[in-house]
Amino acid sequence: MDIVQELLAGSRLALARAITAVENEYDEAAEIMQKVYPFTGKAQVIGITGPPGAGKSTLTDKLAKEYRRQEKTVGIVAVDPTSPFYGGAILGDRIRMNELTLDPGVFIRSMGTRGSLGGLARKTVDVIKIMDAFGKDIIFIETVGVGQSEVDVIKASDTIVVVLVPGQGDDIQAIKAGILEIGDIFAINKADYDGVERLNTELEMMLELNPNNALWRPLVKRTVASRGDGVEDLMQAINEHVEYLVTSGELIRRRSIRTKNELLLLINDHISKQVMDRISLGGELDSLVNSIEDHQQTPYNIVRNILAEILR
Amino acid sequence: MEKRIRVLVAKPGLDGHDRGAKVVARALRDAGFEVIYTGLRQTPEQIAEAALEEDVNVVAMSLLSGAHNTLFPKVVNLLKDKELENVLILGGGVIPDTDIPALKQAGVAEIFTPGTSTAAIVEFIKANVK
Structure with a gap:
């Protein structure tokens, strides 16, 4: 049996190894994705994002347990940053999820960003597809701790939960662009801290001004993830959002945009790989650079010539 | 690739006591490795399952309680049961020299005791990882 057949038959080892092959872009990666793709599209994907230390891992752990109580199987992809200097990473999200490790209905995989800046790793979307094909009902993506503009999580999620904590800035922060625009649900975690009323009010005021509220007005929920407070309520909100996605047709719309973006990205990746393979042979890149410096060629006609040759 | x-x-x-584990984790990070840190008080079953899900090349265990003769071999056997024979298994912590031969016999590739430089651990992994 090949690795995809094994994982479709339920092998956790095959699942783990298929993820590695795709993450590391081994030669067989494209074939794995090709075989897995027909089995995707069934899982409900929930993105969990927010600043570092807001409680994303703890909240993911507690939400996963709620879904397990309803006998749904759960996959978790937890992303942590890769060092820009050494290429290594400390992937520590499992620390908050140890009670899930021995549950055979849960599969957790940690990923380093490996240079991506949008809050996910470049291959996170593919890893979700593999878990989806494996048969997970619910898949959580936990992003790296984000600041304001790391919004790649929208490229992969049906529902996005933005986790915030009290005491992190005034109401101008709340009207800036970025992660506050992508939340379908806001979880105010550590809601036993000071400042929770103010944050709640500021969020509600910001959300009141959304132009699209007639369709879905994002919900604000309070949680204390470490104690499990409010988690059931939060899951209820996620379920409400899923119902909205399905009944309004928004799910189809979102997934269609995603399919389009993924296709464009794939085309982009393949063309740039071909170009790179072509010009990195035998130091041609350096001689092209020299020819620009010597005013023999411009970057523009070089690009035109290379593309003409490759797309011939 | x-x-x-x-x-x-x-x-x-x-x-x-996880100061040592954290120092090692940091050194491995700086060596360019991806380090999955799982925190304190893990059972051998949890360690083996996490190793499977994360598809790691190396399992590095730190133990200062004296239970190494029981717990290290147990992890080795559980990894074998999961068809993870290729994983390099390392131990560290306060481990008497007299215990080391038996642990290696049981399948732990190397034991690093107090005073080991982190560079030595990095070198060992690079030289022996499969």
Whole structure:
């Protein structure tokens, strides 16, 4: 049996190894994705994002347990940053999820960003597809701790939960662009801290001004993830959002945009790989650079010539 | 195609001292490895399952409670049961010299005791990872 057949038959080892092959872009990666793709599209994907230390891992752990109580199987992809200097990473999200490790209905995989800046790793979307094909009902993506503009999580999620904590800035922060625009649900975690009323009010005021509220007005929920407070309520909100996605047709719309973006990205990746393979042979890149410096060629006609040759 | 060495750093047993594990985790990170740190008081079953899900190349365990003769071999056997024979298994912590031969016999590739430089651990992993 090949690795995809094994994982479709339920092998956790095959699942783990298929993820590695795709993450590391081994030669067989494209074939794995090709075989897995027909089995995707069934899982409900929930993105969990927010600043570092807001409680994303703890909240993911507690939400996963709620879904397990309803006998749904759960996959978790937890992303942590890769060092820009050494290429290594400390992937520590499992620390908050140890009670899930021995549950055979849960599969957790940690990923380093490996240079991506949008809050996910470049291959996170593919890893979700593999878990989806494996048969997970619910898949959580936990992003790296984000600041304001790391919004790649929208490229992969049906529902996005933005986790915030009290005491992190005034109401101008709340009207800036970025992660506050992508939340379908806001979880105010550590809601036993000071400042929770103010944050709640500021969020509600910001959300009141959304132009699209007639369709879905994002919900604000309070949680204390470490104690499990409010988690059931939060899951209820996620379920409400899923119902909205399905009944309004928004799910189809979102997934269609995603399919389009993924296709464009794939085309982009393949063309740039071909170009790179072509010009990195035998130091041609350096001689092209020299020819620009010597005013023999411009970057523009070089690009035109290379593309003409490759797309011939 | 880029291979990235992935290491599970785990604390089996009941002691709560993870300064050493964290220093090693940091050194491995700086060596360019992806380090999955799972925190304190892991059972051998949890360590083996995490190693499977994360598809790691190395399992590095730190233990200061004295239970190494029981717990290290147990992890080795559980990894074998999961068809993870290729995983390099390392131990560290306060481990008497007299215990080391039996642990190696049981399948732990190397034991690093107090005073080991982190560079030595990095070198060992690079030289022996499969």
